[in-house]
Amino acid sequence: MRATFMHQAGDVRVQDAPDPVIEQPTDAVVRVVRSCVCGSDLHPYHSLSAADGPAPMGHEFIGVVEELGSEVSGLHRGDLVVSPFAFADNTCDYCREGLQTSCPKGGFFAAGVGGAQAEAVRVPQAQGTLVKLPKDVDSALLPSLLTLADVYGTGYHxxxxxxxxxxxxxxxxxxxxxxxxxxxxxxxxxxxxxxxxxxxxxxxxxxxxxxxxxxxxxxxxxxxxxxxxxxxxxxxxxxxxxxxxxxxxxxxxxxxxxxxxxxxxxxxxxxxxxxxxxxxxxxxxxxxxGPAPVRAYIDQLLPAVLDGTVDPGRVFDRTVSLDRTPEGYRAMDQREALKVLITP
Amino acid sequence: MRATFMHQAGDVRVQDAPDPVIEQPTDAVVRVVRSCVCGSDLHPYHSLSAADGPAPMGHEFIGVVEELGSEVSGLHRGDLVVSPFAFADNTCDYCREGLQTSCPKGGFFAAGVGGAQAEAVRVPQAQGTLVKLPKDVDSALLPSLLTLADVYGTGYHxxxxxxxxxxxxxxxxxxxxxxxxxxxxxxxxxxxxxxxxxxxxxxxxxxxxxxxxxxxxxxxxxxxxxxxxxxxxxxxxxxxxxxxxxxxxxxxxxxxxxxxxxxxxxxxxxxxxxxxxxxxxxxxxxxxxGPAPVRAYIDQLLPAVLDGTVDPGRVFDRTVSLDRTPEGYRAMDQREALKVLITP
Known part of the structure; x- marks a missing residue:
């Protein structure tokens, strides 16, 4: 598949990478429908050393479930899902307190897992992490739904x-x-x-x-x-x-x-x-x-997004296809764009 | 009157000082019945420069109202009172929110006002600051009541x-x-x-x-x-x-x-x-x-002190008369005493 890697500060490339596969029975593989560039991606864009690259990029996505590990229930192939930027089992003490970012089985996308600025991504702890969206959702709502993965939940936090x-x-x-x-x-x-x-x-x-x-x-x-x-x-x-x-x-x-x-x-x-x-x-x-446990807020924020009461997707003011992701970084870094949406 | 001053680090003296008088119509003058040395008094005891001395000391006291400014109501000569270490009008927005330490008319005892390790002290904003105690209170309760001036309210904060x-x-x-x-x-x-x-x-x-x-x-x-x-x-x-x-x-x-x-x-x-x-x-x-708005807690903490449910006065493990206050500093500094009570 094609996926985005940062080789060092200012050097973002979309290149071939192995297709993600189920590694743990709690994993899912999700084909990415929408992802985006985050303000926090600009920190390594300014400072990543070549020794620390290439780093897989992207932690916000909406996608379609493609494969499921044997221990994942409640999800099916073909489900449209949104993912918090941090995965978590959503059953431990921390998760039940609404602090999914401190889940002992949790972690962040990109580092170690694979990035979401890609054709597909492996999702650890899929059952606790992914939130199903209505299948027939209007595609005009996808940008707003994508903000639930990070920026809306983070602002709400x-x-x-x-x-x-x-x-x-x-x-x-x-x-x-x-x-x-x-x-x-x-x-x-x-x-x-x-x-x-x-x-x-x-x-x-x-x-x-x-x-x-x-x-x-x-x-x-x-x-x-x-x-x-x-x-x-x-x-x-x-x-x-x-x-x-x-x-x-x-x-x-x-x-x-x-x-x-x-x-x-x-x-x-x-x-x-x-x-x-x-x-x-x-x-x-x-x-x-701190880092927002956005999983804790999605259920609560979702209805007003779906019914159009709020329109957080307005923060996206530019769209690029996956192969043009490096342009998205440049545009955000130059303040030409507020936030860049990525389509497959 | 006799009052305690710190001349520089390690140099505490009890000496003659002018009797406090009513300066503002919102003032009271209180004759001190019990005061004490605070752990925070040890900070200047370690660091005060001679240029910053002599500084009046003491910010915790129980006393008897001796004089009242013309604008003070609700208090009478002879009332037994406990005072928070910070004075405040207890009517402004901050005070009503329970943040008396941010009252614009407020301030701290000692610095600028006169210290409570003394025979008497001037109390600004007396009506908002002083809390009346039962006149017939058992003197065995005075140490516990004195903790309401600072250490108990601060621990509670x-x-x-x-x-x-x-x-x-x-x-x-x-x-x-x-x-x-x-x-x-x-x-x-x-x-x-x-x-x-x-x-x-x-x-x-x-x-x-x-x-x-x-x-x-x-x-x-x-x-x-x-x-x-x-x-x-x-x-x-x-x-x-x-x-x-x-x-x-x-x-x-x-x-x-x-x-x-x-x-x-x-x-x-x-x-x-x-x-x-x-x-x-x-x-x-x-x-x-932050600095405890102890005034906000006194009403709530007082009943259990009066009925003996709690005995916070146990923190006092030594008592000295006012003239021996410097010994009290030494004992606390040497960790020979936990907290030193001062009697007139």
Missing amino acids: AAHQARVRPGDSVTVVGDGAVGLLAVLSARQLGAERIILMGRHKSRTDLGRFFGATDVVAERGEEGIAKVRDLTGGQGTRAVLEAVGHLPAYEMAVGAVRPGGVISRVGVPQYDEAPVGFGSLFGPNVTLTG | AAHQARVRPGDSVTVVGDGAVGLLAVLSARQLGAERIILMGRHKSRTDLGRFFGATDVVAERGEEGIAKVRDLTGGQGTRAVLEAVGHLPAYEMAVGAVRPGGVISRVGVPQYDEAPVGFGSLFGPNVTLTG
Whole structure:
């Protein structure tokens, strides 16, 4: 089959690879119908060393079940499924608590398993991982359904971990797909004031469509001052950080109200950060978040996607065929595209 | 009057000072009946420069109202009162949310206001700050009532912010007065497993009395391994950190279960700490805590103290008269005493 590999920073290739096969009785093989490029794929696109490549790429997909291991029940060949970016057995203590990303039998797609920017992918723990979609679903809904694999669930995780509630005030740091869907999620949970920090007008316009009430284009101290201006000097009770770089963390610390919550879903590109008396401790600020257990949210988010109440698939503003995936990376890296959909 | 000042690290003196007077119509002057030395007083005892001294000391007290400003209602001369270590108006948005430590009219005793290791103290925002006690209270209860000013409320804050609930597993880092009362608080909130990390047997014995089910004397990697051994390799859902030094934070990171909470009430003696993928983010660990809004907890904790259900005053294992306060500092610094009570 054809599959996408990153050989080193900036060097993405679609090339021949062995067809995935059932390796464990709990596996499935899924033929990919839609996949996409993630903002987090840009981190290795900037930093992967040749020694660490070639790395299989892609962790978001919708597909059709092609083969099933002997221990998988509840799924059939031909089922249309969406997969969380992390696989999990969905039966252990962590999974039952809604923390599928900590499942001892779980892991992440791409690394070690094979990537989803490919014709097909092996899915470990298929029974716990894959979620069946209606077979007759309108193909116009596929982009929105695909966001359930990662970016929508990740934005929702940010808002959920911050315990966003009706009437709440929220700042979202970052106007990438996750940030915009954190806006949508905060709105769904009833937030009244949603300040979106981002400086790409087409993106922040989409953020307004999803529910942002204010947009702050400034960054750093200026951005913090603007959020404080908008909130009577106090900051917002929740800050959803969807970037992962240290300046975004620092902006979150500056924008949060005393007693509030910073909820991070941008994968941190730093190890240490300010947490002392002057940042988190003095004002009793809570820091939460992590890789989203999106499996925990799919059942709950799916109905409004299927009936068109929400349209998270609007984050896709470019489509490429699998062989042109490297162009997708370039377009996202150059900020020409917000998020790139990949068709077979 | 006589009052305690720290002139520089290791140099505590009780000396003459002006009698406190009403400065604002919202003030009270309280004659101190019981005060004490706090573990946090040992931080300047180790580090205060002569240039920053002399500093008035003491922020925990029970006393009798002696004078009242014209705008204070609900209190009378002669009332026996306990005071939180932070004063606050108890009417603003933050106070109504239970975050009195962020009250814009609030502040901390000692710095700027005058310390409570003294014959008398001026209390700003007296109406919002002071809590009346029964006049006929048994004097044997005074030590326990005094813990409501700080250490009991602070231990309780740790458990409350970690949302400790029935059946929970909790690790408490630190066997000082706050750590031991965090044990008591976790037990009151229904924790089933409470692992106390501390290596002073007399203290950890008191911890067992307050509800600790296990004691881990080891520190660092060894201590973490021991907590993991005790919890099937998982760590506990909540870790209450009652020390404030970086190694205690690192121990908390090592001892917490994925999806769990680290709740800090030890005043951090560091600015930056690990918060990246390998520490907090990957396992979706929440970091919370801060200076305890003890005023928010007094009403709730008081009845069980008054009826003897709990006996948090057991943390006091030495009593000195005001003039011998410097001996109290020395005894706590040398770990000869857990917590020192001061009588007039």
